[in-house]
Amino acid sequence: MEAAATTIRLQGRRRHGELAVRLLLGLAALVSLLTTVGIVYALLEETVVFFGEVGAHDYLFGTKWTPLFEPASFGVLPLVAGTLATSAIAMLVAVPLGLGAAIYLSEYARPRVRKTVKPILELLAGIPTIVFGYFALTFFTPEILRAFFNLDVGIFNALAAGIIIGFLTIPIVASISEDAMRSVPQSLREGAFGLGASKLQVTMRVVFPAALSGIVASVVLAMSRAVGETMVVVIAGGLQPQWGADVGKSMETLTAFIASTAKGDVPTGSIEYKTLFAVGTTLFVITFVLNMFSIRFVRKYRQVYE
Amino acid sequence: MSAHGETVGRPSSARRAKDLAFRLALLACLAVAIGLLGILLVDAVLDGAGALDWDFINSFTSITADKAGIQAALWGTIWLMGVCALFIIPVGVATAIYLEEYADETRWWNRVIELNIQNLAAVPSIVYGILGLAFLVRGPLNLGQVVLAGGLTLGLLVLPMVIIAGREALRAVPSSIREGSMALGATQWQTIWRQVLPAAVPGIATGVILALSRAIGETAPLIVIGAATVIFANPTGLGSDFTAMPIQIFDWISRASNDINDYRPLAAAGILVLILLLLAMNGVAIWLRNRYEQKW
Amino acid sequence: MVIGQPAPKSAEERTRARREPIFHLEGVSVSYGDKAAVRGVSFDIARNEITALIGPSGCGKSTLIRCLNRMNDLIPSARVEGSVLYHGQDLYGSEVDAVEVRKRIGMVFQKPNPFPKSIYDNVAFGPRVLGMKGDMDEVVQRALQRAAVWDETKDRLKANAFGMSGGQQQRLCIARALAVEPDVILMDEPCSALDPISTGKIEDLMLELRKDYSIVIVTHNMQQAARVSDRTAFFTVDPEDRVGRLVEYDDTETVFTNPGDPRTEAYVTGKVG
Secondary structure (H helix, E strand, C coil), X not given: CCCCHHHXXXXXXXXXXXXXXXXXHHHHHXXXXXXXXXXXXXXXXXXXXXXXXXXXXXXXXXXCEECCCCCCEECCHHHHHHHHHHHHHHHHHHHHHHHHHHHHHHHHCCHHHHHHHHHHHHHHHHCCHHHHHHHHHHHHHHHHHHHHCCCCCCCCCHHHXXXXXXXXXXXHHHHHHHHHHHCCCHHHHHHHHHCCCCHHHHHHHHHHHHCHHHHHHHHHHHHHHHHHCCHHHHHHHCCCCCCCCCCCCCCCCHHHHHHHHHCCCCCCCCHHHHHHHHHHHHHHHHHHHHHHHHHHHXXXXXXXXX | CCCCCCCCCCCCHHHHHHHHHXXXXXXXXXXHHHHHHHHHHHHHHHHHHHHCCHHHHHCCCCCCHHHCCCHHHHHHHHHHHHHHHHHHHHHHHHHHHHHHHHCCCCCHHHHHHHHHHHHHCCCCXXXXXXXXXXXXXXXCCCCCCEHHHHHHHHHHHHHHHHHHHHHHHHHCCCHHHHHHHHHCCCCHHHHHHHHHHHHHHHHHHHHHHHHHHHXXXXXXXXXXXXXXXCCCCCCCCCCCECCCHHHHHHHHHHCCCCCCCCCHXXXXXXXXXXXXXXXXXXXXXXXXXXXXXXXX | CCCCCCCCCCHHHHHHCCCCEEEEEEEEEEEECCEEEEEEEEEXXXXXXXXXXXXXXXXXXXXXXXXXXXXXXXXXXXXXXXXXXXXXXECCCCCECHHHHXXXXXXXXXXXXXXXXXXXXXXXXHHXXXXXXXXXXXHHHHHHHHCCCHHHHCCCCCCEHHHCCHHHHHHHHHHHHHCCCCCEEEEECCCCCCCHHHHHHHHHHHHHHCCCCEEEEECCCHHHHHHHCCEEEEEEECXXXXXXXXXXXXXXHHHHHCCCCHHHHHHHCCCCC
């Protein structure tokens, strides 16, 4: 097929369609940006007004949270204490169990065991938190804490909430940590075995440190998840704020407050409406910082081996 | 029998004991996690199986516990999932295509978009509820506490999951396919639309189903935007008031039970329906992945 | 020293050499970011001939061939300098549409890359996206026949292309390229992933196709270049700056039996890799 030189046209028409497509796709990508902008704007707008009325210092450092009573008090520290307490308890549960599971799956388990167990962990991760809340209130507190362990805890208590949140964050710690450990090159293990190390030593002294940034990322992410958890604390953690450390009693968290206050038809512009946003901002800031840390650590561990 | 090699030579019995103890401790961790899942499921079944029958599915909620059912909540959930899917599929896939096929990685704004998506994926779900309340239910759009607002709020919540899954699915298509297509004279969009996207559909579909699985169980955002807890009708349109399964379950959990009206079995039965729906959805996702996954 | 016997040339074939060149390269240099891959390449490619680009790995022959159909555009950091004239027109002119370029200058890749679709849809893809009119069944059949793979596929046009063997897949890719009725076919090491029998079939195919198309082939297999090509361009990596350069370009017979440059001689006699 010879083309005569004189009739060849290499000049094409401007491809408007291609440009239009690229623009449309870019606009779609903008939605995700606008979501964050929207969140930040919505939170800040009302929070600034709130600080105008209540005063940032009283809010951030006050220890009495009774916004809906007379006289109202807007110190957020009890809510922060509640969030901290339940999250800390959750981490005490999730980190050892999650890491244990991860180490086992990565270093010890047969491929067939891994194949069966991983979907089960995914199932655990997929169960809605309201189910965990139900379980905490109707089974864990009465049957386990009170009946079996004979602890003197209230119906609503931070301990049960914390432990159950810990359980539901196990998959986060387990799967990311396992991922990080499996990425450690086999040659490192073989080198250590060749020197006569036992499996325990290889696992804890070679693999674990090598995967450390991924493991830390998983823990930080789990913490962020625990801080943001709502339904378990609303159902089982109690709606009474407590400026103290008695985890056997109710400790309202930041998230529980938001959920319980927003339930009614809160009038726009009322003081309750504004507290929603102020507490929301506090929550967002805490999780944002944790998320940024975690993302950094994930990047670090991915970089090393890929 | 371990996944990687074992040491040669005879270790001392003390060392072997230590190794064994360690291995058992690890196994125990795994067992506790799985065991807990088992106890939780058994507990739900024991509490709720009795109340789970066709009357339960077909009735609306009621003060009289014996007569109460989950119909409005079930249909509300179905409507919400419909709106959610119609939002996340085009926006999520388009964003994934943009980031994966068009965006220049060296430009700072594209990296910001990527980082932003990673952050959004970890923002607490209740914050999305606040977002929905401020912008969709009230504020500029002022939609009210309706299906459209609920569906969009959930959509924004799970959008990052769809974007991330979509990108992975697109990335899995080898560049040799794109090269082959462009070398024949196809434009970039023709290549994406006719070759890359079709090959990525199974992965994208799986991602969408998993995102909907997440959305279906979310309670907190719906609480904040004001989903109804007591409603006696199924939604009829995007502007209808609505309730949803998690909200209904939450309502029954919150009610004090007594001898005349025991709401706990209702909550448990609702939980069972929810879990069954989830298992069905995940089953479809896994089937899709196995049947249509492209082996390059 | 002769490595393999090049095909004998008739008088008619020799006059072909004086025809108007299809490509005229002048001072072509390609770099990826800061790193130059190939520099200062100038030569012509003639119509209805098979031109082979040979040389050790890293000398830039693949980079160069991809300039001829603007496939380097797909790499964001790639920069092309110098002039590439196709039938007298600048391939990289500001008004030039890369799609038009690739319609006329097709490419077959080192690893066969059929689409995960049916054999029929693979061949029909090009004509469809380019909006070519005509009976698609005929177009597909003609292309598969010209690529010498019709007999093996005519009974299973709807079967998935991935079910074919490597050699068949590569001939399918050739058919796919032929379906858009190009002027030139570029082949980047088309046989390096194939077994000897498939390689032989494709080499026979190339000699057939030469009648109607102009072919440029990159190969690291010298014997192949000697067997099929009319002219050969030998590239090498400059040991000082690690940049690829064109060393010698001549009739294949000359390059292999009486090369002008000692580096060429060293390569074709197997003294260096």
